[in-house]
Amino acid sequence: MSNWSSLSEFLAMGGYALFVWGSYGVTALCMVVEVVLLLRRKRTLLQRLSRTNRVTAEVSKSNEVQT
């Protein structure tokens, strides 16, 4: 626990801030973006499929009425 005496020392990473935070930051960003993209893909997919379902159901219903 005694690695850092202050927050600024922690952030400075012994002069390697750009490299250390550049590594951790991009890794975290990639993982978050991947999850967000997957959640969005799932949401739009479910919306599209349920819309198609509804349209198919209405079409078959109106066909029944006509015949």
Add this chain to the structure above:
Amino acid sequence: MSKINWFKYSSPQAFYPLAGKMIPWFTALAVAFTLPGLYVGFFVAPPDYQQGESYRIMFIHVPAAWMSMFIYVVMAGYAGMGLVLNSRLSSMMASALAPTGAMFTFLALWTGSLWGKPMWGAWWVWDARLTSELILLFLYIGFMSLQAAIDEPRRAARASAVLALVGVVNIPIIYFSVQWWNTLHQGASITVTKAPTMAASMFTSMILLTFAFWMYTIAVALMRVRCEILERERHTEWVAQAVGGSK
């Protein structure tokens, strides 16, 4: 003893709800490994006597590099299973793993580059380890592009499975490159046969973050395979019932 029918879950229809139930557990495990891994990595592990604080990059560089190779082998295994057994779910699992594998390959290269600049004085060198890891990234990209280029899912799965299986030859090349060639990249500090040549706290952080990446990979691969299943089975009755909207 009651017999469990394991083949039941090899059908996309049965696997879809099971995968949905597993996602929160693997997400929780990923978080549960990440937090102590980062804590040990930043607050317990002392600075390296030669590299100072820059070596903390290794706590994610090594796990990312391990995952990039491990995911490839699992992906090729699923693709091969799909090819031999003609099982749809295996091919879908292979496609679900590819983007995450490519992401970890990119991260291994990215973090390696950010470590290499202050330590070696170069962002990139054409060393055997680095070059074979770059080829791994191209293999993942090739696998995904080939699937995207072929419209018929079964043909796409077969063609990309052949590519994935041929590419497996690159994995031992990456792993042993530091022994076979005189590389700038250092040899392994952690091997199965010998005790790790590093402080226990450094080893702990690396192992915790490796498990974190592993659990994360399972969670996102399950999320992606659920999307794949819905897309490929969208004309079936069970998907129509699962997504609703028909009333």
